[in-house]
Every structure is written in structure tokens, then in C-alpha cells.
Amino acid sequence: MLAELGNLALVMALLMSLLLAIYPMWGAYKEHPQLMAMAKPLAIGMFVFTAFAYGCLTQSFLNDDFTVAYVANTSNSTLPIYYKITAVWGGHEGSFLLWVMIFSIWTVAVALFSKAIPIKMVARVLAILGAVGCGFYLFMLLTSNPFERLLPFFPIDGRDLNPLLQDFGMIIHPPMLYMGYVGFSVAFAFALAALISGQLDSTWARWSRPWTLAAWSFLTVGVALGSWWAYYELGWGGWWFWDPVENAAFMPWLAGTALVHSLAVTEKRKVFKAWTVLLAIAAFSLSLLGTFLVRSGILVSVHSFASDPSRGLFILGLLVIIIGGSLALFAWRGSLLRGSGRYELMSREVLLMGNNVFLTAATLVVLLGTLLPLVHKEIGLGSISIGAPFFDQMxxxxxxxxxxxxxxxxxxxxxxxxxxxxxxxxxxxxxxxxxxxxxxxxxxxxxxxxxxxxxxxxxxxxxxxxxxxxxxxxxxxxxxxxxxxxxxxxxxxxxxxxxxxxxxxxxxxxxxxxxxxxGIESNVRMAIGDKAEVQGYEFVLNSVTEAQGPNYTAEHAEFEVFKQGGLVTQLVAEKRFYPVQRNSMTEAGIDSGITRDLFVAIGEQLENGDWAIRIYVKPFINxxxxxxxxxAFGGLLSICDRRYRMAKLASNPELMPELAGARQ
Structure with missing residues (x-):
């Protein structure tokens, strides 16, 4: 029953987003207050139905309802309850439901917290978000429905959550990353609404800037958490691999950083309007591109979701419509984007523009390095590899x-x-x-x-x-x-x-x-009682024992670390085996400090009973x-600036008495 209710809620959310895309935009065009006023309740309705659907799927996981195909594929009855909750975004369908859930949160936030912005602008922004939401909901309902049933035949137990995702880092990393990804849709909507209305003065930049800062802050934390998770969970001791999916998150961050600076210049000096609009389009477009790369099945990565080609084609179609439509609107209204400010060659404006040029160049480097091997292979020219040396040098x-x-x-x-x-x-x-x-x-x-x-x-x-x-x-x-x-x-x-x-x-x-x-890396063979010296630290393997987890077995290794004869720390590393998925995972032992990390990972047992051990000393990695x-804290601090709460006064001085009364 929950699955059917969740599916119905998604259909209702699609209907809300469709109405949101039509009525407020038409009301703004006709200057019809009642139609524009519908934007807020429709946004709230879209959020409520999406949240209800998300709750239904979560409860299906908690109930071990393996008649739901997605639950059967990504959960198991022995999975700890906290991982059952986070398994909701452990696969393609559920993670996209999390995506649209966060999208609905951003949409309703704009509806509720934009009282200082003219209703006509809010109506256009929410209508654009509604139109984008239509594409997301259609994609989920037509190609990636998380509520599909396996009736009448269903397994008695699930296939379990991917062991890579059974970790605290994956509890907090995807929501933060999606908050950043999806948050750029608000900056995108403000830019398009300003193009449609022709109100491309500094005021729209001031309205858009706090939302952009919020999205950028979330994305900064999301990218950092992904790097941290890869460092301590994968057992290889690295913090960035230039993996294509890592790059897919990094590109919108670079474009978003440029957008934050460009908005500041547009707000203060009324220049770089065209640049700012293009960056707003680019930041959200790169977020969608990242979604396409992760979900199309064209990438092989520990971060990506294997998908059938129809999903990739659907997202590719969305990309063409959203990017093509926004660029066409930009070309049509481009004559309105002339800046009114004047500046000399040596000025803060030019220096900020220079920085944006370098950020854009960095984005293009990552885009080229990520897509070129894929394109090269698809057109039949064979496989090429663009790895870390290329990115590091550039x-x-x-x-x-x-x-x-x-x-x-x-x-x-x-x-x-x-x-x-x-x-x-x-x-x-x-x-x-x-x-x-x-x-x-x-x-x-x-x-x-x-x-x-x-x-x-x-x-x-x-x-x-x-x-x-x-x-x-x-x-x-x-x-x-x-x-x-x-x-x-x-x-x-x-x-x-x-x-x-x-x-x-x-x-x-x-x-x-x-x-x-x-940073120092040492691969050694160690038996029980052996010592290995790395950069002045002496690592001693004390024991390796069998351990039993809730849904795994593990080789449990205990180490002691000494320096100059004194005990520094004790480390525990595990090599876990998950029987349902028939998969192994490394759990590193890490002693973190301000100036260094001591990192130990246990590998395979060798023929003579010794163990393959990886030891790292990582200075200042934290x-x-x-x-x-x-x-990210800086971005959130900037949002607290009082002038963003007073943005409407710049273009509507008659609101001063109303706001003064509200403050009282």
C-alpha cells in the first residue's frame, strides 16, 4: 500500500510542478495578481507530495518490504537500521528521489523566504523551477520509479546495500552534494527570470546572490566530504583521484565560485551582466551534466550508478532542452545586458574578471579531461586515458x-x-x-x-x-x-x-x-609482532583476529605506533567481507592530528601467513x-548580511513603512 501511495504522491507532485510552471508565469505576463499568488501554494504542494513519497519509500525500507524492487535491490533484513534509512539514496532510483526532494525544498524555500522580492519576479522564478521540476518528475516516473513492485514473485531477502555505501561518510555526503547541485537551479531561475522581465540591473543580482552563496556553500561541503570519504574508506590513502564523477562535482563548484564573484560585481557596479547570466546557466547546466554522467551508464566509477541507456537519453534530452532553451533566451535578450558602470584597466573589476577567466579556464580543463576519453571511444578512435598528471600540470x-x-x-x-x-x-x-x-x-x-x-x-x-x-x-x-x-x-x-x-x-x-x-607511502609484509619504520614512526602489528559485524565478517588487525620509544597511538584496521554481496571492503586505521595523519590499511594474507600492509604518513592532510x-562558513556568513533582507527597498521605496512595521 505504501508503494502505491508513494507513486500517487509523485504523480501529484508532477501535477503541482506543471501548474507551477504555467499559472504564475502567465499571471506575471498578464499582471494578474491571483495567478501570481498561486505560485506559493503550488510550491508548497509540490514539496508536501514529494516529502510524502520520500517518507513512503523510507518506511518501505524500515519494513523490509522486498516486494518493492528498489528495496530488494539495495537493502537486506540484517542491514543496521541507520543504513536502511540511508539506503534510500543507495541506488539510482532512490538517490534521484532524494534529488527531487531537495529540489522541492529549494523551491518551497524560495516561495517562503522571498517576501522582500516583488511578486512578479518570484512568480517567474518559481515558474521556471516548476518547469525544470516537470522534467525531473517525468524522468523519475517514466524511467526510474522507486516504487515498482516485484509481485507476484519477490525475494525473501534483499541483495544488501553496496558495502562502499555502508559508511558514515555516505550518510552525509550525498545530501550535502545534492543541496549544492540542485541549489544552483535557483540562481539559474533568477537569471532566466531577469532575462524574461528585462530587469537586469543590480537588484536581481542582490536577490540571487544569497541563494547562490547557500548553494555554493553546500556544494563546497559536499565535495569536501566526498574527498574525505574516499580518503579514509577506500584504503588507498589518497584524497582526490580526478575520477570522472569527482570531476562532475568539481566543475559546477568552479563555475559556482566564478558566479559568486561575478554576482558581487554586478550587484555593486552594474557590470558583467552577460557574464553573470552565462555563469548562472553554466553552473546549473554542469550540475545536470554531472547527473547525466553518473546515471547514463557511460562511466565506470565507484561513485556512479549503472543505468540503462534510456535513462541516459532522457537526461540528455533534458540537458538539450534546458541548456538550449536558456541559451536561446540569452541570445534573444542579449541586447539588455550592457553594463552601465565604467572602469579602467587597473581596477578591482578587471582583476575580478581575470579571476573569473581563470576559473572558467579551469572548468574547461576539467570538462575536456573528463569528456574527451568518452567521446574518443564513442566515435571509434579507441581508448585514451587522461589522468592526474594532466590535471595537476594544468x-x-x-x-x-x-x-x-x-x-x-x-x-x-x-x-x-x-x-x-x-x-x-x-x-x-x-x-x-x-x-x-x-x-x-x-x-x-x-x-x-x-x-x-x-x-x-x-x-x-x-x-x-x-x-x-x-x-x-x-x-x-x-x-x-x-x-x-x-x-x-x-x-x-x-x-x-x-x-x-x-x-x-x-x-x-x-x-x-x-x-x-x-606524504609517505610504504607497502610492507608483516607477520604478528613485526615492526615497520616509516618517517620516524615505528608500526608494530600486534594481532589479526576474526570479527563478526551485523552483516559482515572481518579480519581485525591491531597496531601500536611508537616514536622515539614512546607510544603514539593504537590503530585498528579491518578487511571486511559482506557475504550477501560477496564483496570485500577495507576499513583503514587512522590517527588524525593537526599536522599529520598516521594511516594503516590491511590487505590480503600472503602465502607464508604474512599480511600485506599499507602504511601512510600524511602531513597536514586535514x-x-x-x-x-x-x-563554506564564509559563504553562509555572507548570507547574513542585512542588505539581502532589504533587497526590495532598492527598487520599491514605498515598502519602507510596511517593512518598518514588520520589524516592530
Missing amino acids: FTFLIVPFVFFMGLGPLSRWKNQNPQALYKQLLLAFGLSLSAALLINFNFEQMSYMAVLGILLSGWIVVTTVLEVLQRIEPLRLNNHLSLTQSLQKLSPSHWGMVSGHLGFAVTLIGISLVSAY WIWAGAFIM
Whole structure:
């Protein structure tokens, strides 16, 4: 019964999205208040029916209802209850239901939290989201229905959840990643609504910016969690493999980062309008492209869902309609996108544009490296491989000018900047950055020039960011006689968000530079009681015993780690076997610290009874993910800026009394 109710709820959600796509847009065209007012209840209805369907599927998992094909394929009666809940997104059909669930959350959030935006603009935005939702719901109902039954013949037990997904990281990673992916649909809808209405001044950028920042923050956390999960779960000790599905998540992040900066310029200076609209289209289009790559069956990856070709063709059709339609609208209304601001060659506008060019180039590099092997094979030219060396080299070339502009941009003035005025600050920043790079790298046995470059670039970001803050508060201290603390408190949340984002990027860059240059890997054979020395640490294998989990058996290895005769930590690593799926998984033993990780993974038992053991010492690896969370925090901090809650006043001064009364 639950499956039938869930299926009916999806049909009703499709109906709500269809009505949402039609009535508010028609109402905005005809300036009909009642039709535009229907947008909010329709968005709420779409969310309620989708949430009900999601609840039905979740309950089917908890009930072990193996008459539902999706439950039978991705669950098992012995699966722990928390994995039964997360198994809802453990396969293609359920993960896409999570996708549309999150899409409905974003849609209803726009409906409920856009009171400061004119109703005509909200109606158009929600109508566009409704039209996109129609495609998603049709895809699910026609090709990927999670409620299909196996009646009258069904298994007595399920095939179990993929062991790769039976992990805490996969509980939190997909929802965060989807929140970012789907969140860019709001920025996309605002851009198209602005094109349709012709209201392409700074106001629409101010309306769109907090939603874009929220989506970007979620995607930042989602990408970081995926990297962290791959590091500790797959047992290979790496944090990024340039896997095509990893790239599929990274591309919208790069485009979204460029969009966040472009929106800031459009909002403040009324320039880069065309650039901003194109980036909004690109960010969401790349999110859809990632969906196509993961679900079309053309990729072989631990992250992807094997799918039949009809699903891939359906998503490809959606891509053509959404991307083609939005670009056609852009071409039609392109004459409205001329910026009104003026600026010189040396100005903050040009430097921010330079950064966006490098981010776009990085996106194209990842896109080319991901799609070229697929296209090359499909057209019959054979298989080619584009691996980590290509991406690493290209990003090294791009990151140096990108970071230079990143530090220089905030120090520069809008419209026109005298280069001579920045000479002393830039010289100080370079001197301090180089000194820090050399000092930090001298602590390692053999200096790496790439690590020196990475720390130099990170130091450049940190020092220029601090100088920018001091430059910003200097007039406050001189004119108002404020203390340093009082002056810092005067800076807006948006400004502190920018500072946090830049510093977070610097922290991530430090982690990437040091772990890439100085990380140690050692593959050894060990018997019980053997010792292995790696970078001053002595690893001792104490025991390997059999262990029984709720739905697996495991080889349970215990290690002790010593340094200079003193015990540092005890580590436990497991090699698990899942009998239902007939699959093995590695559970690494990791001792995490601020400056290093000690990482042990157990492999196969060898002929003479020894064990294959992988040992890693990873310096500063946790800085990679810490920096990502600092960046995401910066995005959320920027959303708290008061001017986003007052956006409507810019174009509707008559609302001041109403809002004043609301504040009281």
C-alpha cells in the first residue's frame, strides 16, 4: 500500500510542478495578481507530495518490504537500521528521489523566504523551477520509479546495500552534494527570470546572490566530504583521484565560485551582466551534466550508478532542452545586458574578471579531461586515458595567476587603481609569503620546490587578506576614533564572508601542497609482532583476529605506533567481507592530528601467513577539508548580511513603512 501511495504522491507532485510552471508565469505576463499568488501554494504542494513519497519509500525500507524492487535491490533484513534509512539514496532510483526532494525544498524555500522580492519576479522564478521540476518528475516516473513492485514473485531477502555505501561518510555526503547541485537551479531561475522581465540591473543580482552563496556553500561541503570519504574508506590513502564523477562535482563548484564573484560585481557596479547570466546557466547546466554522467551508464566509477541507456537519453534530452532553451533566451535578450558602470584597466573589476577567466579556464580543463576519453571511444578512435598528471600540470599553470589576482583584487579600488599606491603592500606581502614558504619547508628532510610554491601562494592570500582588512578599517579608526576591535566590528558580515572564503582557500592550498610533496607511502609484509619504520614512526602489528559485524565478517588487525620509544597511538584496521554481496571492503586505521595523519590499511594474507600492509604518513592532510569548511562558513556568513533582507527597498521605496512595521 505504501508503494502505491508513494507513486500517487509523485504523480501529484508532477501535477503541482506543471501548474507551477504555467499559472504564475502567465499571471506575471498578464499582471494578474491571483495567478501570481498561486505560485506559493503550488510550491508548497509540490514539496508536501514529494516529502510524502520520500517518507513512503523510507518506511518501505524500515519494513523490509522486498516486494518493492528498489528495496530488494539495495537493502537486506540484517542491514543496521541507520543504513536502511540511508539506503534510500543507495541506488539510482532512490538517490534521484532524494534529488527531487531537495529540489522541492529549494523551491518551497524560495516561495517562503522571498517576501522582500516583488511578486512578479518570484512568480517567474518559481515558474521556471516548476518547469525544470516537470522534467525531473517525468524522468523519475517514466524511467526510474522507486516504487515498482516485484509481485507476484519477490525475494525473501534483499541483495544488501553496496558495502562502499555502508559508511558514515555516505550518510552525509550525498545530501550535502545534492543541496549544492540542485541549489544552483535557483540562481539559474533568477537569471532566466531577469532575462524574461528585462530587469537586469543590480537588484536581481542582490536577490540571487544569497541563494547562490547557500548553494555554493553546500556544494563546497559536499565535495569536501566526498574527498574525505574516499580518503579514509577506500584504503588507498589518497584524497582526490580526478575520477570522472569527482570531476562532475568539481566543475559546477568552479563555475559556482566564478558566479559568486561575478554576482558581487554586478550587484555593486552594474557590470558583467552577460557574464553573470552565462555563469548562472553554466553552473546549473554542469550540475545536470554531472547527473547525466553518473546515471547514463557511460562511466565506470565507484561513485556512479549503472543505468540503462534510456535513462541516459532522457537526461540528455533534458540537458538539450534546458541548456538550449536558456541559451536561446540569452541570445534573444542579449541586447539588455550592457553594463552601465565604467572602469579602467587597473581596477578591482578587471582583476575580478581575470579571476573569473581563470576559473572558467579551469572548468574547461576539467570538462575536456573528463569528456574527451568518452567521446574518443564513442566515435571509434579507441581508448585514451587522461589522468592526474594532466590535471595537476594544468592546474599548476592556472593557479599562480589566479592566486596573484585573488590577493591583488580586494586591495584594489573600484573603477580605477593607481598601481604605485599598492607597491609597498605587494612587496611586503611577497616578502612575508616567501619567508614563510622557506621557513615551513626547511622543517622537512628534502625541500620540494612545488611545496615552496604552494606555501608561497597560500601566504600571499593570507597576507593580502590581512592587509585588505587593515586598509578597510583605517578610515574608521582615523575618522571615528575607534579602537581596533571596534573598527573590526563595523565590517559587514558579507565582508567577513569574503575574508573567511579567501583564508579557507589558503588553508586548503597549504594542505594540498604539503601532503602532495611530503606524504609517505610504504607497502610492507608483516607477520604478528613485526615492526615497520616509516618517517620516524615505528608500526608494530600486534594481532589479526576474526570479527563478526551485523552483516559482515572481518579480519581485525591491531597496531601500536611508537616514536622515539614512546607510544603514539593504537590503530585498528579491518578487511571486511559482506557475504550477501560477496564483496570485500577495507576499513583503514587512522590517527588524525593537526599536522599529520598516521594511516594503516590491511590487505590480503600472503602465502607464508604474512599480511600485506599499507602504511601512510600524511602531513597536514586535514587542512584540505578544514579549509573547505572555512570557505563554506564564509559563504553562509555572507548570507547574513542585512542588505539581502532589504533587497526590495532598492527598487520599491514605498515598502519602507510596511517593512518598518514588520520589524516592530
